[in-house]
Amino acid sequence: MNALSSEWLKIRSVRSSYLIAGLSLCGILLGLGLAWMTADMYDRAAPAQKTGARLAALEEVVLIVPQLCMGIMGVLAMTSEYTTGLVRTTLAIVPKRWPVIAAKSAVIGVVSLLTGSLATFGTYFVCRSIIGDRFAGIYLVPFADKLPLLIAFSLTVPTFGLLGLGLAAILRSTSGPIVLLVSLVYVIPIIAGNLPQPWSDRLGSVMIGALPREITGVSTIDTVYGSLLSPAAAVAVLVGYSLLPVVIGAWLLRQRDA
Template sequence: MRAVLSSEWLKIRSVRSTYLILCLGLSTVLIGLTIALAAAGTYDAVSPEQQAGARIADLEEVLIVVPQLCMGILGILVITSEYATGLIRTSLALVPRRWPVLMAKATVVGALSLLVGALAVFGTYLVAGSVLGERFSGAYTAAFEDRLPLLITLTLTVPTFALLGLGLGALLRSAAAATAIVVGLVYVIPIIINNVPEPWSERLGSLMISALPRQITGDLITTSVYGSLLPPPVAAAVMVGYAFIPLVIATWLIRQKDA
């Protein structure tokens, strides 16, 4: 297994697109800094009455979609690129049991996306807090230990997307199809669900990945565009399901089918 891990790590770091995707994922911090500076400038330019009613969303929560999408696409490309070039045949021939190949890819992609997620989430939180200070009714003045559970859960959504992308890529063997599903989970499906009549809108919305972090921590907001019906253990189980169910099915199929 160690040799397979080393091989997958060599593959992923020898491709230039990997570094581009990582840079795009980490650009979240720069985007957050830019938005925070613009928001602080706007806040300082208005009257005290307007400042009293001004609010700003948590930037790390809004911008988490950037590393989510980037690492989800990386997970897709890690497997679909091998199917496209035929390299997967060589990989599976060298590892007859087959499942270690997919598990090694999952380990490498998962660890890398966890690191990117942590840097993006905590980096954005730190730069936004340092710029905004007590502006916007102290949006960033809450104690760090109080914010830590949500920051950790937001971080975990990034490897969730990466493993989901890897599983979908292995199942569909098509980068375009897998990417469409991942993008749909972030943008398209929530819009559709938001227009579904109640109570199904909230029921289905509660199952979206973006709705899970606050449900897992119990830190719910009534203004969320998503639902908030799941208790923390169930929300955590749903997140695990997103990450591993496609991967488990793909692992079973890869042992049954030819590459």
């Protein structure tokens, strides 16, 4: 409990934490801007163009903002202690070491979940109010039907937070984990989408971006992702992304010198 209080104090006493959380919520503003722009383009289009116009779910498009921000917060929660040398004091107070990772994981997980939920649901409601019945009524789907997918989207944000924390504990650097996080969002999905079948679907199905749709049974057509996993398997993969790097990082922390 003392370790948990200590880690919460560390997070909330650093200005960068508030900056990162604020940037995460800026995803709502990005969604608002995209919704306003696309609605204006739709209204200006010819009737024939409106008939075939389609729009991606904007809350999914801007989800990368809180994902990457919380991933970076997870990285900094670990590497900042190595940079300042505070890790020696931390490990002297908590010699078993694994409670340090556990406490950091709990704090980052809760902060990321709250931030991700606010960003996801906030973007959805803003876009729903602006888009209305445009684009074949993409935002006219009843909220109750959309809720499971929105929850699944929100859960990917703490996944990135814990993934960043775990990778930082493994690599003990700031740049390496951030590059890996960006690759998971941008680079690897593009590579997967351009591989020959069946490897494109196989790799695309285990990408974090595919898991919310696989968990909820929503089609991944018109995306770079595959849809080969069952809901239970997709949940297991999402949990693996969240916990496996943290467990490995905790084990390495016990084996290494500070």
